[in-house]
Amino acid sequence: MKLVICAGSATTGKTSVLRHVARKLVATGHHLAFLKIDVQYADEDEVFAREFAIPTRKVYSGELCPDHCSVLVLGDALKWAGEAGADILVVETAGLCLRCAPYVDGGLGLMVMEATSGMNLPRKVGPMLSLADIAVVTKIDLVSQAEREVFRARIMEAAPSVRVREVNALYGIGIDPLVDLVLQTPDAPERLLLRGNPPVGTCTICVGKKEIGWQSHFGVVRALDNQNFYRGE
Amino acid sequence: MIKTITILGGEGKADKAEEVQRIDLNMGDVVSIVGPTGSGKTTLINDIELFADGDTPTKRRILINGERPPSVYRDDPSRNPIALITQHTNFLSDLPVRVFLGTHARIRCADGSRADALVAQTLAFANQLTGEPVIPDSRMTELSGGQTRALLIADAAIICNTPIVLLDEVENAGIHRTRALELLRQYRKIFIFVTHDPRIALLSDFRIVMRSGCITRVIHTDAAERTFALTVGCLDDALSRLRDKIRFGKHLEKTDFTELERFTPEREAAFL
């Protein structure tokens, strides 16, 4: 089973890109399964089921960081996709947390960014970009060619090892190289590992302590004039 | 070296095959694309810029020097030999003009030490087309529509310096378009103008006529039309003068029109 994980901020065009990729893969006889992970609302499972008649599912991460949620559910999802007869599992995540990234070693990591998002975005998205295999730049139809080139340079500066591909996800222009990348992806290994290191672990805020001020908290904390430090036993 | 670019026809709206199935453009050609609003002019130049290979809604294909273009043209935008100036004239980038142009110059030009000189030339070119000069420290998003368009044209000619330049309706930006044409024609390139302007159309070697998404005809500018081009130019200059008077807060007077009355084609022919 090939595993494709697609991340990117809300409304950047993840679904639009994946629909064009799915159309081409289905048309060439591949069996897809599709999973959407989002925080509290998603309808992509219905869209993909209706359009391509493939097995689809969604999970809401609710209180969890959606990328952490993906770590927890991905094992089950691969099993489900296998039982449903798929040979490629496509996962669309939410990509809200800019400190972690959902990509998995041995799977394909697609990061979607809009060309309209401002020149500083590539510097802000952290591991979601730098740990991806390819950055897909959507909405190129809305910006000038000069801006497209400068945006690409900004991405390459922030993440030199990531490939960049510009697409118009409305008409599916520029999609073919993504399809090729999916097909070149090997089957996911038996033991799956999250790519890169997750950020600093659980803090007391995550577990529900709401008091403001680091003095009320334990573990890795930080003050305004200080770097992170450890407080507690 | 790019010598020719070829458009292989596809289909129009309602999947009707295009009447014209092949057009070859040679280095140095100046070509216009004309047709009613919504007829597919912008779509055609987008196909060219993307090196369509049967994979756009029009199914057209674009060849360079008679062959499928190398994939690097599509894979790396800064190696694209085509510069496109779109109809949208808003920048979304909030970088200062100098930073934006400097970054672009360093992407496009192997010799980074020339970047500052290219930026200066680009600004000088742009400022010949605008009413009010572009301030290098202002943000790109603060530029007016005309300033943006002027800067993009200058960027295409000087920083991109590509052998092929596509311009979508230069006339609509309130820039000094006759000056733009004069400046651009100093460069030997293939120019393709999408236009509704008879002056630009008549300055072209030929024009591609669009209807319902299809290329329906190719019309070469013949000798008779070339003589009309002079008349059209004079009429257009006269109109520009009226436009400028309005722009600079002046009143129009009867004498502003005496000149215009001279321009009927018969009189102009006799005059020549």
Ligand SMILES: Nc1nc2c(ncn2[C@@H]2O[C@H](COP(=O)(O)OP(=O)(O)OP(=O)(O)O)[C@@H](O)[C@H]2O)c(=O)[nH]1
């Ligand atoms: N003009 C233009 N619009 C696009 C492009 N790609 C996506 N859009 C539009 O952007 C909007 C959001 O696209 P989606 O594909 O739903 O984005 P998403 O990333 O899946 O969004 P969420 O899953 O809700 O976070 C839609 O209205 C799309 O039509 C593009 O290349 N050009």
Ligand SMILES: Nc1ncnc2c1ncn2[C@@H]1O[C@H](COP(=O)(O)OP(=O)(O)OP(=O)(O)O)[C@@H](O)[C@H]1O
């Ligand atoms: N060959 C084609 N097949 C299918 N759709 C087409 C084709 N050509 C154009 N269209 C569609 O027609 C619409 C109008 O096209 P376009 O914007 O290119 O027109 P235009 O001539 O540039 O108009 P304007 O003068 O208003 O700028 C677009 O939605 C475009 O996708």
Ligand SMILES: [Mg+2]
């Ligand atoms: Mg989506």
Ligand SMILES: [Mg+2]
């Ligand atoms: Mg148009």
Ligand SMILES: [Zn+2]
């Ligand atoms: Zn997280």
